[in-house]
Amino acid sequence: MKTIHLEFPKILGYILVNGLGMIPESKVFTNPKIPEFLLKSRTNIKRAFIQQAFDDERSIHIRKSGKAIQLRQHNSDNEPPFRLTQLKELIESLGIIVNEPFGSTQIYDTKKCYTSYGWGTQISNQSNMWLFAQKINFNSIRKREKLREILNSYITPPRFKNGFIETKILDTCLQLKKENQKITIKNISEKLGKNESWIAEVSRNLIKENKLVVIKKASSNNGFLPKEFDLPNL
DSSP, rough: OOOOOOOHHHHHHHIIIISSSSSSSOOHOOOOOOOHHHHHHHHHHHHHHHHHHHHHHHEEEETTTEEEEEEEESSSSSSHHHHHHHHHHHTTTTTTTOOEEEEEEEEEEETTTTTEEEEEEEESHHHHHHHHHHTOOOOHHHHHHHHHHHTOOOOOOOOOOTHHHHHHHHHHHHHHTTTOBBBBBHHHHHHHOOOHHHHHHHHHHHTTTTEEEEEEEEBOOOOOOOOOEEEEEE
């Protein structure tokens, strides 16, 4: 097995410790916080950081029993770790509701001879798991497949709370645009698993609010062609 040795400039250590507040010890004892700039960063940076956090944490469970995405972390004190509560804050800033941290399970590590307390949080609502898959998802192919399997196991389509319906439709329009698919009532309906007439009704309000624009009217020439939409300023 080939060993690779890397040496980084000393200034990098100063930046990590003094600039970002990272302490060169186990995170179980130091209970580090997520740097403030990440909490206020752009959506794509938040998404990348959340994905990395889920990839690094081994105690991730996408459970079929109860159907939830679960994240567990440990702390030397019997209090939720800062990184867990701040990850909840980051995920919720993207419109996904995360359950309050719960615990604690006392764990004794015989190798390092210390006691730590396990804390966890979950995304357990069908609509929120659907949003997680759309807005964040996992880097791991295995975890992506497991999440898709869970979402496909639901018999009924997700029910969105009042106030979130328009957001879900706009997010779906953005997804269709990224996939180079036409934004039509039918395509939105298929993505969301919702009735086309219901989608059309909500879309009319989005057009009035200039959140959605019609770029091609429905036509019956040479066969029926559906109305097409686009997102303004994109």
